[in-house]
Amino acid sequence: MSNYALRLIAVATTLVVATGIGFVVKAQLIPDSFGKYGHYRANAIDEEVQRPIRHGTNTSCLKCHTYEAAIHLKGRHNTISCEFCHGTYADHVSNGKKSGTLPVKKNTEISTLCLRCHNTEIKARSQAVIKTVAMPQHLESQEVKLTHTCNQCHHVHAPLKYINRAKQITGLTEAES
């Protein structure tokens, strides 16, 4: 065998050994839980589970806000999430203590918020699911100023609360929440 052939065998051997070492190193660097359930790091599931919860439930909010609870739970808006209008639980409470103040919508902000769901102009809303109104026709038909905001007649947490109360007082009809 020629000198060159021997040298090439040495080179090839070095390459094979280096590749082998590479694979050994590779095996060491694969994360521990990789492959437990499939071709992925099983611990990533746990890490996802540990992600902090930011939205609570209405029960979480109403536990402290008992005054609002009494109204909200009885009204037609009882399916609306507190946090949609006010912000997330996590921005308000941490470790069981109040940690921040959440905004309360005011005036025209409220009307904008109401019309997000109740605007008749958006035809894609099923009347079986939601009662919609046209603005400003609704204000005109109710004979109130066009500058009125929704919450001047409708309690935001129980929209028919005042209406029904008024009807009861005037004897127009029986109460409906």
Added chain:
Amino acid sequence: MSGFHEGSAMLLSNFVLPNDLHVHWSMMIVLYPYITGLVDGAFIIAALYYLFDIKTLKPVARFSLLFALAFLCCATIPLLLHLGRPERNFNMLLTPNPSSAMAGFGYIYAVSMGVLGFIVLFVYREDLVRLKQQSRGMMKLIYRLLTFDCDDLSPKAMALNERLIKILVGLGIPVAAVLHGYVGFIFGGVKANPTWSTPLMPVIFLFSACVSGISAIVLAYIVIRKLTGKAIDGPCIITCIKTLTGFFILAFSFEMLEVFSHSYLKSGYHHMVEGLLNGPLAASFWLWQVKICSGIPLVLLGVMAFIKLSQTRYNLLAAGVSAILLLQVFIMRWNVVIGGQLMSKSARGYTVFHPEWLDKEGILSVIVVMIIPFVILFVLGKIFPFWSDDRGESID
């Protein structure tokens, strides 16, 4: 535009899904298949000489190997620039997902790098040994390494060397085909995208790779020889152009076949593909890729094949055709990669792509990435003489 079959009906709303407004694969992913394509095509030229004994290609054979090597060294740069977390690139080697076409990249790349590297060393062996004896200092050290610190040039050793070249080049062809064909498959395997999802994709990519690589070799050979005041080998250019003509006819036919199939089959997403080619891609596909950069070369290649030209004129046309074809392949990559993403998966609208200058995947980066291989080629040229006539021998 009128009526459903013109593809207008479902597009009126031009609705793009909110997450589809961004083009996630931008210019670096155009560049990557372009670079591997150049590698592939250049390697084909070398393979034709070393494996298939096409003797006329001798003047460019060694150069194409170096050219392929220089570009292969840079193939990962666009990918690293593209990755959101480039520092994690080794995850591709650590935990390659067997079900993913992309996962093979690290290993395919490593193998092709190794094969190409050794082919160059074996092909240059005689020169390297000679240069080692002539050089001193740092260069001597480099040459010692590159000759495996062995001066054996005995007939027995050289016979072995010849055999190894044949074996490695033979191995290199499938490796190169896989390296680039798999890039085509990465696109062809995305069923969510109707312009990409076709088994023709790897085939188109391979043929256009050969076109770009051979064009690059022809152009580089002519330009470098002219600049250094050396003679241009006529028969070599003619063989290159003939090979180029063959590959280009195949590439162009398949590109057109894909479009024709879409429009003839009128499958579910046809209106989207048709609207894409006639809308956002009207200029870059029909005008640039097809009419200018394919039409003109086809005419010129026809002239070169059928009309007797003086060698000077032939060389001039060869350089011109090659330059246009290099552009054609780049535009084709652009139209596939960027164009394919302009269609929203809503099947109802198209987004737009604005290339930026200074982005990490921007135009400036593209220019820099395309310069680097030439710098590497220049450095390689200092170690490995480009031409076999550099020793003063005449070209066979």
Added chain:
Amino acid sequence: MKIEQAPPQLNRRAFIKKVLKGSVTGSLLLIYPMGGGDALDMLQPSTMPDMPEQIPGIRGKAYNIHERKFAFIVDITRCIGCGSCCVADKREYNVPDGYYRTWVERYIKDFDDQVYVDCPNGGLDGYQKPREDIDVQVRDTFFVPKLCNMCKETPCTQVCPVGATFTTPDGFVLMDSDRCVGCGYCIQACPYSSRFLNPVTHTAEKCTWCYHRVRKGLLPACVEVCPTGARKFGSLKDETSEVYKILKGPGVLTVLKEAMGTWPALYYLGARLEVI
């Protein structure tokens, strides 16, 4: 439609393989009490005093990740396009502007079968105005909430080169943002465009059906805030759950882009054929 159609590859061989795999993993689980999806610690009721359990049978029990099954149903007929879900989702995950884990589309269909869809800001601002850019006689109009389809034949996990996205044994397609290289292949592969590259972390991100909440017995944030019950989520192990009843009933459930062969686990009620 059946409760669950078997994915196409469930032939006998695959079944036997699955049983074998299951029993091997099962016996391993008996030997090694390790992490990786089985952690229970902080899921006990005591640590979450303010949040009553919404998905029964999860808290205070060992969570067997191989046994659990959940379902998500979107009832298009009940969606009013208020965008509460989009807002909640953005807040729950601090989703960067311009990217969406979930969104709500508005469809308008006219008498010529033309379909007009829009989705301004992913529905985050709700739908305050009718479309002004089209002038057609509306035949049908509705909202379509979109989120991850949790495909059973998952194209995104198939193409991930590094195993950074995966389907958990309980059927959730999740991201491992610690391993993601940000190549964007999963984004290309998702037929529903549910994924995006987070411009802050530079890794791929997607809807998880709020896996972190579900594992603590809470509903996904979007389901929790939906005022009309258009988004429904529940355990299929719980025969009293709404999703169980819907899936058990005769049903007119559909999935998106069925022809893609992705076998979504996200079902739609009342989706017109134009919805893709």
